[in-house]
């Protein structure tokens with residue numbers, strides 16, 4: 001029992017600590033000029049990227065390889081003839097966990113890193129990663145090999161851990177533009193929900209960043225991201241807040257105006273039960289690996305998390321509604337609702353779905369196309385969030401003791 005209580009205390013202690021995740025929401029693309037070539041007995045790696053991203057580099061022994069981790073790179077543009085080097089036995093790329101990407105170059109001989117750097121063009125934001133590897137002896141290679149310990153990159157160890165985050169780190173909002181890729185969402189008059197929401201998400205991102213908040217987008221281009229994947233991204237970056245943006249169309253009735261949705265009580269109970277039964281449970285609570293816990297313990301931990309998160313999300317919804325109303329922007333008749341939205345199922349992150357407007361309403365559609373109107377709404381959301389953060393942080397020490 002005492003161990004269990006200790007685990008609960010640890011879990012509770014880690015909620016609400018703000019994030020140190022870096023504010024790079026965008027997906028960088030590898031450009032077609034990417035090459036890996038022999039240079040004498042060594043190797044040259046040239047990786048042009050559509051934008052700068054956080055990255056790191058290290059070597060591993062047996063077999064000898066160079067590992068490059070990125071946040072997050074789309075490898076689809078990597079040319080087929082990327083690897084032109086004798087000294088590289090193979091090159092593998094992929095995502096190694098949600099939001100993060102990895103390139104592994106297997107080496108045919110011991111090489112050490114002589115030069116490594118990413119240059120980012122201040123104007124275009126395009127980036128160039130250059131890596132030069134030169135011959136070394138097997139002993140030196142083995143000595144230098146090993147993954148560096150960095151809590152921003154490492155997977156949590158298989159136990160309950162308290163994430164090491166700066167207590168004064170910036171507040172991190174994950175913005176989730178609804179739909180994307182093969183899923184266009186609602187469609188009206190040649191417009192679709194996925195692109196309208198991406199546009200608004202980017203505008204809202206700018207608005208929040210100007211106010212000193214960090215923002216990560218679940219997608220920053222027209223791509224499909226699963227609902228589970230969206231929540232996983234929020235956990236990966238240890239989001240303090242999750243906002244999903246939609247503008248659906250209703251076939252019946254004359255729904256119009258902005259609506260805020262929270263997860264319903266029954267849906268959250270069901271979510272807890274279903275999620276707790278999953279085997280890969282490491283992304284259910286930020287920084288807490290529930291893999292080793294039995295179902296009951298996992299459910300209890302998630303219930304505890306929800307018990308703290310729900311009133312916070314509700315308070316945020318009310319503050320946002322107040323802020324939108326104060327700015328004279330239209331709210332729906334029933335502007336606050338609850339439903340079974342998969343994307344709101346994070347137990348430990350206050351999550352809200354904002355139905356910005358309804359594409360089925362001519363007035364809302366006109367508003368959605370109007371940049372000035374969107375700017376007003378983004379401003380109202382920003383002031384609502386800032387106001388909520390203040391009251392939420394003031395009450396935090398009381399509930400988290």
Ligand SMILES: [Zn+2]
Pocket residue numbers: 178179185186193245246247248
């Ligand atoms: Zn939608």
